[in-house]
Amino acid sequence: MNPSSSDATSWTPGRPLRVALLGCGVVGTEVARLLTRDADELAQRVGAPMELVGIAVRRLGRDRDLDVPDELFTTDAAGLVSRGDIDVVIEVIGGIDLARDLILSALEHGASVVTANKALLAEDGATLFEAAHKAERDLYFEAAVAGAIPIVRPLRESLAGDRVQRVLGIVNGTTNFILDAMTTTGQGFSEALDEAQRLGYAEADPTADIEGFDAASKAAILAGLAFHTRVTIGDVHREGITDVSAADVRSADEMGCVVKLLAICERRETPDGPAVSARVHPAMIPRSHPLASVRGAYNAVFVESEAAGELMFYGPGAGGAPTASAVLGDVVSVARNRRSDVFGPGESTHAQLEVLDMGRARTRYHVSIDVDDRAGVLASVAGAFAEYDVSIKTVRQEGSGSDAQLVIVTHEAEDAALSATVASLRGLDMVRDVTSVMRVEGGF
Numbered sequence: 196m197n198p199s200s201s202d203a204t205s206w207t208p209g210r211p212l213r214v215a216l217l218g219c220g221v222v223g224t225e226v227a228r229l230l231t232r233d234a235d236e237l238a239q240r241v242g243a244p245m246e247l248v249g250i251a252v253r254r255l256g257r258d259r260d261l262d263v264p265d266e267l268f269t270t271d272a273a274g275l276v277s278r279g280d281i282d283v284v285i286e287v288i289g290g291i292d293l294a295r296d297l298i299l300s301a302l303e304h305g306a307s308v309v310t311a312n313k314a315l316l317a318e319d320g321a322t323l324f325e326a327a328h329k330a331e332r333d334l335y336f337e338a339a340v341a342g343a344i345p346i347v348r349p350l351r352e353s354l355a356g357d358r359v360q361r362v363l364g365i366v367n368g369t370t371n372f373i374l375d376a377m378t379t380t381g382q383g384f385s386e387a388l389d390e391a392q393r394l395g396y397a398e399a400d401p402t403a404d405i406e407g408f409d410a411a412s413k414a415a416i417l418a419g420l421a422f423h424t425r426v427t428i429g430d431v432h433r434e435g436i437t438d439v440s441a442a443d444v445r446s447a448d449e450m451g452c453v454v455k456l457l458a459i460c461e462r463r464e465t466p467d468g469p470a471v472s473a474r475v476h477p478a479m480i481p482r483s484h485p486l487a488s489v490r491g492a493y494n495a496v497f498v499e500s501e502a503a504g505e506l507m508f509y510g511p512g513a514g515g516a517p518t519a520s521a522v523l524g525d526v527v528s529v530a531r532n533r534r535s536d537v538f539g540p541g542e543s544t545h546a547q548l549e550v551l552d553m554g555r556a557r558t559r560y561h562v563s564i565d566v567d568d569r570a571g572v573l574a575s576v577a578g579a580f581a582e583y584d585v586s587i588k589t590v591r592q593e594g595s596g597s598d599a600q601l602v603i604v605t606h607e608a609e610d611a612a613l614s615a616t617v618a619s620l621r622g623l624d625m626v627r628d629v630t631s632v633m634r635v636e637g638g639f
């Protein structure tokens with residue numbers, strides 16, 4: 196249906212704004228609860244009542260502990276979004292294909308959309324933004340990055356007049372909980388993961404979290420917003436935390452650091468002009484860095500911006516009610532826009548900077564090397580670093596004899612140069628093993 200012929204095209208005083216909810220799981224249940232519980236207050240804030248007119252679920256008849264009429268529930272999500280009289284569609288089903296189809300249909304049928312779906316935005320945000328632009332409707336997604344923490348709106352609006360240089364985020368609560376437990380208790384990764392699952396932080400299948408996919412989706416969204424460039428999950432270098440050992444955490448501690456899974460989005464000056472790098476990996480950061488104090492399952496995003504300086508956004512990055520808070524904030528915004536027949540910001544990709552591959556990222560490195568404890572070892576090891584122009588900042592020996600280990604921290608170097616150095620080290624006969632390589636971030 197052409198939106199211009201739809202009831203949803205323009206709001207007329209006296210008519211409630213019609214809201215449809217897709218998905219009634221962890222987030223959807225809380226969204227429905229807040230929408231109905233706070234209907235009067237929300238109406239005041241929007242300037243018109245909002246009416247929840249349908250909730251698409253996979254199965255009817257489940258006890259959902261919600262004070263909404265049974266007849267609102269439907270298993271026909273496609274039918275709900277194509278009614279043609281909906282003002283705002285909230286997508287909290289998750290996944291890619293179905294969610295994309297439903298969002299596109301909602302936009303085509305005249306609704307603005309609020310989604311928490313980071314996976315879809317990072318995979319194919321362009322299709323959604325183009326459809327929203329064409330339909331002259333809003334696409335808002337505050338909940339997609341760091342749950343309740345306002346970070347999408349600050350990047351999209353508050354910092355739109357500034358030049359963001361770097362975004363450094365702890366954007367996955369599960370992995371932060373695990374790394375924090377390893378730091379405070381000395382546990383290994385598996386033990387800490389078991390505890391995270393027992394306490395309900397990690398899912399039964401924790402792959403998306405511990406392998407860094409969830410954080411990489413968020414990094415793609417953050418980089419796109421920060422640098423006005425289209426960035427997809429395929430552009431983000433990703434390493435999870437499964438290889439982080441108790442020894443890595445101890446080494447970090449000895450250096451006055453903690454290990455965190457970071458999403459790092461940077462503007463880089465290259466000989467060919469400004470470019471963007473986006474990566475997710477475990478890294479050591481100094482205990483004095485604000486991100487080091489982010490404990491348990493909390494999230495935080497640290498933004499370095501040319502005029503504003505350093506900003507930190509902190510809070511709960513997941514959970515039904517916190518995520519619903521971000522969703523509802525968006526719902527109020529798009530409902531206000533519908534009421535005034537205006538649109539919020541669309542996708543901003545005017546800069547379209549080159550997205551660098553990981554080999555061209557620059558950072559510092561902590562490298563642990565098991566070596567033979569004999570004359571000339573240090574010179575040979577230092578020679579491997581020099582060969583690839585990786586400058587050493589500190590070196591110390593731990594243990595002796597068959598337990599000798601060199602621990603080297605470098606100055607900033609290109610990732611490709613460090614990889615080549617490690618390959619070269621592995622070829623030296625006095626090097627028994629390069630046991631750990633970890634990047635060091637945050638001004639150490």
Ligand SMILES: NC(=O)C1=CN([C@@H]2O[C@H](COP(=O)(O)OP(=O)(O)OC[C@H]3O[C@@H](n4cnc5c(N)ncnc54)[C@H](O)[C@@H]3O)[C@@H](O)[C@H]2O)C=CC1
Binds near residue numbers: 289
């Ligand atoms: N749970 C959290 O803390 C956060 C979740 N998100 C995002 O929010 C979205 C929803 O997440 P959750 O609520 O945690 O997931 P969930 O799995 O608890 O809920 C999704 C719901 O959608 C329903 N569903 C699946 N197919 C359907 C269909 N064809 N029609 C109607 N309903 C259908 C499922 O039955 C389920 O109840 C995801 O995109 C997720 O990435 C974002 C930030 C935090």
Ligand SMILES: N[C@@H](CC=O)C(=O)O
Binds near residue numbers: 342370409
């Ligand atoms: N699984 C995520 C929550 C959703 O964004 C996390 O652990 O932070």
Ligand code: NA
Binds near residue numbers: 337338341347
């Ligand atoms: Na958020």
